[in-house]
Amino acid sequence: MPELAEVEWYRKQWNPGLGDHIVDLSLHARNRVFRGTNTRALKENLIGEKLLRSRARGKQTLFNFSGDNWLGIHFGMTGKIRVESANFRPDKHDHLVLQQRERALVFTDSRQFGRVRFHHAADEPDWWKSDVPEIISREFDQKFVDQFLDRHRKAPIKAVLLLQNGFSGIGNWMADEVLWRAKILPPRRAEKLRHRERAALLRAAKFVAKKSLETLGRDYSDLPRLWLIHQRWKRSGICPRHRTPLRRATIGGRTTAWCPRCQR
DNA sequence: ACCCCTGTTCGGCG
DNA sequence: CCGCCGAACAGGGG
Numbered sequence: 001m002p003e004l005a006e007v008e009w010y011r012k013q014w015n016p017g018l019g020d021h022i023v024d025l026s027l028h029a030r031n032r033v034f035r036g037t038n039t040r041a042l043k044e045n046l047i048g049e050k051l052l053r054s055r056a057r058g059k060q061t062l063f064n065f066s067g068d069n070w071l072g073i074h075f076g077m078t079g080k081i082r083v084e085s086a087n088f089r090p091d092k093h094d095h096l097v098l099q100q101r102e103r104a105l106v107f108t109d110s111r112q113f114g115r116v117r118f119h120h121a122a123d124e125p126d127w128w129k130s131d132v133p134e135i136i137s138r139e140f141d142q143k144f145v146d147q148f149l150d151r152h153r154k155a156p157i158k159a160v161l162l163l164q165n166g167f168s169g170i171g172n173w174m175a176d177e178v179l180w181r182a183k184i185l186p187p188r189r190a191e192k193l194r195h196r197e198r199a200a201l202l203r204a205a206k207f208v209a210k211k212s213l214e215t216l217g218r219d220y221s222d223l224p225r226l227w228l229i230h231q232r233w234k235r236s237g238i239c240p241r242h243r244t245p246l247r248r249a250t251i252g253g254r255t256t257a258w259c260p261r262c263q264r
Numbered sequence: 265a266c267c268c269c270t271g272t273t274c275g276g277c278g
Numbered sequence: 279c280c281g282c283c284g285a286a287c288a289g290g291g292g
Binding site: 002003006059074075076077078079111113114115162164171172173174175229233254255 | 268269270271272
C-alpha cells in the first residue's frame with residue numbers, strides 16, 4: 001500500500017506503545033527485510049529501552065528509542081505495522097515483533113521488498129539524513145520542481161514523479177492522480193512540459209499530498225469520491241470528470257491510467 | 265495455470 | 279560517464 005499518506009498512517013499504528021519499554025523482541029536475522037542490518041545489535045540494544053517518538057518522511061519511517069537507539073522501517077510494496085495483544089505469536093511474515101508488557105508491536109511484509117534498519121548513536125542515522133524537501137513543505141517550490149525536471153528531461157513525466165529524490169513519497173497511484181489533476185499526459189518527456197504545465201504539476205502534487213494526509217494519513221478514511229484512484233484499477237474505469245473511459249499502458253515500468261480527453 | 269501488483273536496486277545498453 | 283529501461287527480488291490474490 002504505502003505511499004506517503006499511508007506511511008503516515010502506518011507510523012501511527014505503534015503510537016499505543018509510546019512511552020513503554022520493550023521487554024522482548026523476536027526476529028529472524030536471515031530474512032531479506034534485515035539485509036545490511038546488524039540484527040544482533042538491534043536485539044541487544046533495543047530490549048529494555050522505551051519507544052519515545054516516531055516520524056514519517058516520504059515513504060520512510062524512523063522510530064526513536066531511549067538509549068540512543070533508532071529503528072528505520074521502509075514498507076516496500078506489502079509491508080505494514082500494527083499492534084497486537086501481549087500474547088501475540090508471530091506468523092510466517094511477521095518479521096519483527098517488539099514485545100511490550102501490554103502489547104506487541106509488529107512489522108509484517110509478505111514480499112519482503114521492505115526493509116528494517118537499526119542505528120545506535122546519539123545522532124540521527126546517516127541513512128535518515130536527507131535534503132529532499134517534503135512535498136507539503138515550502139521548500140518544495142517551482143524552482144525545485146523545474147530543476148528536477150531539467151535533470152531528468154528525457155524521462156517520461158510519469159517516471160520522474162516516481163523518483164523519490166524529487167517527489168518524496170509519491171508512488172504509482174499518486175503519480176497518476178497528480179498527472180490527471182494537472183492534465184498532463186503521462187508518457188510526455190519532462191523537457192516538453194511548458195511553464196504553465198509545470199506550475200499545474202506543482203499545485204497538483206501539493207494538493208494530492210495534503211489531501212491524502214488529511215484523509216488516509218489521519219484515520220484511513222476515504223479519499224474524495226471524484227479522485228482517479230477509485231477508477232484506476234477497475235476493468236472499465238472512467239474519468240471522474242466526464243466519464244470518458246480511461247486508458248492504460250506501462251510507462252516508467254509501471255501500469256499507468258489516464259484520461260485521453262483531459263490529459264494532453 | 266497465468267497474470268497482476270501503491271517499491272527499489274542493479275546491470276545492460278545507447 | 280550519464281541516464282533510461284527491463285529484470286529481479288518474493289509472495290498472494292484474482
